[in-house]
Amino acid sequence: MKMKIKINSRFLTGLLWLVMMAACSTTKHLPEDELLYIGTPSPKIEGYNPEDEGEATLEEVQGALNVAPNNSFFGSPNLRIPFPLGLWVYNRFERYEKGIGKWIFKKLAADPIYVSTVNPETRTKVASNLLRENGFFQGNVTVKVDTAKNPKKAKLLYTIHTGQRYKLDSIYYVGFFGKADSLIHKTYQDRILKKEDAFSVNKLDEERNRLIELFRNNGYYYYRSDFITFLADTLIRPGYVNLKIVQKQNIPEDGLRKYYIGKTDINLIGYNGEQPEDSLNFHNFTIHYAGEKPGIRYGVLRRRFLYRSGETYSQVRQDYTQQALSRLGVFKFNDFKYTPRPGKDTLDISVNAMFDLPYDSELELNVTTKSTKQTGPGAKFNLSKKNFKRMGASLNLELSGSYEWQTSSTVDGESSVMNSYELGAALSLNFPRLILPWIRNRVDPFRFPSETNFKIYAEQLNRARYFKMLSFGGTVSYSFQPKRSIKHTVTPLHLAFNTLQNRTARFDSIANANPMLFHSLDDQFIPSLTYTVTYDNSYRKKKNQIWWENSLTSAGNVTSMIYAAFGQKFSTKDKKLLGTPFAQFLKYSSEVRFLHNISEKQQVAARLMGGVIWAYGNKTIAPYSEQFYVGGANSIRAFTVRSIGPGRFHPANNASYSYVDETGDIKLEANLEYRFRILSNFLGGNLNGATFLDAGNVWLMRKDEARPEAEFSLHNFFDSIAVGTGVGLRYDLSFLILRLDFGIALHVPYETGKSGYYNIPRFKDGMGIHFAIGYPF
Structure with a gap:
């Protein structure tokens, strides 16, 4: 028996190239006083007590120590790819100044990482400071340069000694002026620093920022963070810190003065840079604009400003105002400038706001594969007109479509192809506020985002050889947040209409065999209203986070009550709206999500969800879409x-x-x-x-x-x-x-x-x- 072996010349060339490169030294051209850095194993940790809950600090310390060596495996400080191609090329072609050798060097070479460039001494100082800033006052980090395997290559072996983590004992606020001291005591329950908490410089900064925000929200516009310092004593009680939060002396007079709002000037700049030429003024609120009239209605703009002339300055009201302007989606940017009147306690406000481009568009493409053995492409196109009719609203047109074909060779035992398609269009008008007749005050009663959405839509579904279905309808919905963690969404009106078109004999025969399944596709109106409430505490960035949403939908019941008012029983069947039966059901769904942050790099997430829909009265089978x-x-x-x-x-x-x-x-x-x-x-x-x-x-x-x-x-x-x-x-x-x-x-x-x-x-x-x-x- 003879065997003929054919060897590819390119394969031999590549293999020879690898052998040659492997023979190259990665340290051949190292400077005499340098060592090639080859990684940092996991550091040794000494003296750490898990009860100190310092895992996050240890991760931060290790992050300051870790540096990826040459040919690192996906950025690991310890794992390396066994073929350091970049270093081989560097050592082999570093001497070339032109030609193919220079080209190879530029494209493939990797500069060697030296121990000196890693700078382990500086890193140990930074890491030691991180320990102390987080309460490990006796902590330190040391390093050993390990050249045991090769005198020209070195690993860095770090040791982290933590020692005891100090906690807070007594906390005092010292030297604050009368009004500030009163505000501190009034908001004492909101303080960041509490007895028995682990000492943390970050927590000190958070408490300082809380105080600055507190004072600025009460008119003290020029109060700054450098007016507050901290004095810590670790000698009174071992393992504990006695802390004083101190207001410095000799603070400038402006820092202790309470300010009030004066006049407001808004400069509306066109999206092409058109500068204001005219103005409109009312009660110390002036809009400067270009053209015949302001690019946005006066009332729409005025409602976004959560203050009036003469009111006490508030940082939070300024932030909410800027957020409200941004949520309009009309401006590319808005800049606020505060100018004090000489010798007075009044701040005048100047705002520069530049209009964004009036249109926005988005195209999304996808390929869908379904369990029905159908697959095909889909597309969705969205076009938005910003600032519709100068109302600060967004008019959105959405067009969608998909085409699917049967991927199996037969359908129902027959050699054929069953094609389907879906087409859809929706037009919506979205206002970044509540549009309700009884809300006539200057702003919505909620400082967090609120929305009103009006929408109409139509969808066409074609199931070749079976049926076509046309669905159309409209919705009116409101969403608002009385608190940052609570969101309410109310849809008082959702009217949908589903109708089957072009039913084939094949479809009718299937429907007769399985009436309950196919009654869900019957012609029907779906008049419904929905209420949804969502709880979300993720903004607090706690270790345990919860998101919980509950939704209740009622369909056909208001319509049935109208029938009952005219003498028909609520449970009467075959009631019609515009000549078509309407659905009647109650639907409830609940979903809760839980996230547990083990550390910055590890989390456990869980979700539990359920729902039930009960169709009764006019229709005892719930619509397919629900x-x-x-x-x-x-x-x-x-x-x-x-x-x-x-x-x-x-x-x-x-x-x-x-x-x-x-x-x-x-x-x-x-x-x-x-x-x-x-x-x-x-x-x-x-x-x-x-x-x-x-x-x-x-x-x-x-x-x-x-x-x-x-x-x-x-x-x-x-x-x-x-x-x-x-x-x-x-x-x-x-x-x-x-x-x-x-x-x-x-x-x-x-x-x-x-x-x-x-x-x-x-x-x-x-x-x-x-x-x-x-x-x-």
Whole structure:
């Protein structure tokens, strides 16, 4: 038997190149007094007591010590790629001043990182200061330069000695002038520094900033942070700090003077730089503008200013005013300048505001793959007109569309292609304030963002060989925040209309076999109102953060009450609106998210959500668009969207209605995710990882003969829960998070022919890959 071997010449050349490079020394051209830095192992920590809760400080200290060496593995200070190509090229081609050698050097060489450039002595001083600034007053960091393996290469071995962490004992406020002292005592419960807290320079700065803000909110415009200092004594009680917060002496007179608002001048600059030529004045409030009239209505602009002439100056009112102007979405920037009147306690305000471009647009492209074996491209285009009719409102036009084709070779056993498409258009008018007849005061009664949105829309869905559906409607919604942590959204009017068009004989035959499923697609009006309340304490940046949202929707009940007022019973069926039956249901959903910050680089996130919809009276089957579903990138990630449920029911691939998405009247879902840092400062962001566990399903409220075991039941409840696990990557750029999740199914709620809890027939059948933007919860 003969064997013929053909060797590629390019492969031999590449292999020879690697052998030659490997023979090169990475220290050949090092200066005599330099050492090549090859990494920093995890530092040794001595004297640390976990009860001191100094993990965050230790992470910060290690961050000051860590430096990535040459050929680092994704920025690691310790892990290195075994082939230092950049250093090989540097040592081999450093002598070339022109030609191909110079080109190779410029493109591939990496400058060697020396121990001297890492500067370990300075780093130990910085790290030691970080320890002391966080209460480890006896702490210090030392370094040893390790050249044991190679006299020209060195590792830096750091030792962190923490010692005891000091806590706060007595806290006194000393030397503040009368009004300031009164304000401090009045807000004593809001202080940042408290007895038994760990000493922290950052906390001292936070308390100083709190005092500055307190004084500036009460008229003391020129009060500055350098007017306050701290005196600490660690000798009175071992392990504790006795602290005095002291106002300095000889503060300038302006710093102790209370100021009041004078006149306000606003200079409106055009988006092409047009300067004001005319003005409009009313009660010490003057608008300077270019053109025949102001680019924004006087009343719209005036309502954004949360003060009047003669009122006490307040820093918080200034901040809210600037935020209110920014939320208009009209100005590119707005600058405030305060000028005191000579010898008086009055501040005049000058504002320069430049208009932004009047139009904004956005195009989004995507490719969708559904559990119905259909895939295809989609697009969404949004065009916004800012400052519509000079009202500070935004007029938005959204156009969307998608086209899908069957990816399997047959449909219902026939060799054919089933194409579908969706087209949609929406027009909305958004006001950054509440538009209500009884709110006539100068501003909304809430200092946090509020919104009013009016919207009309139309959508066309085509299911080739089955039906077309036309949906259109409109909404009016309000959202407001009486507190930073609480948001209310009220939609007093949502009127939708769904109508089936061009029903085929095939569709009608399927509908006759499964009437309960297809009645949800019947022609109907959906007049509803919704109230949603959201609690979110994440702005406090606590170790444990909670987000909780509850939503209640009522459909058709107001309409039924009108019928009842004219003598028809509330429970009467077949009531119509404009000749079409309307839906009648109650829908409640709740979702709670919990985030536990183990450290800056590790978090545990959990979510529990559920919902129920009860259709009754006029329509005993909830509209398809209102029903619940699970699966997808933000749900149970081992499964595609709407591919699980209801209950233990699952349509066979060859079933006559297998193309219909799987939805239900009841939903339960739980998610648990552990998030951890893989690499910091990776290509301008952080590379994070995650492991997760997802579980949930949807069920029907009523029994459906065509879909056995689809209704909710405590019998075999846990077997009816779909479960999946998986791993993921998150690339965090702070302003954008790219997410890739790989889900693995562990259990499906229906029979698969495989016994045991892990009932996935083949491993590849239980895999789901999702690419998304943002965290799933």
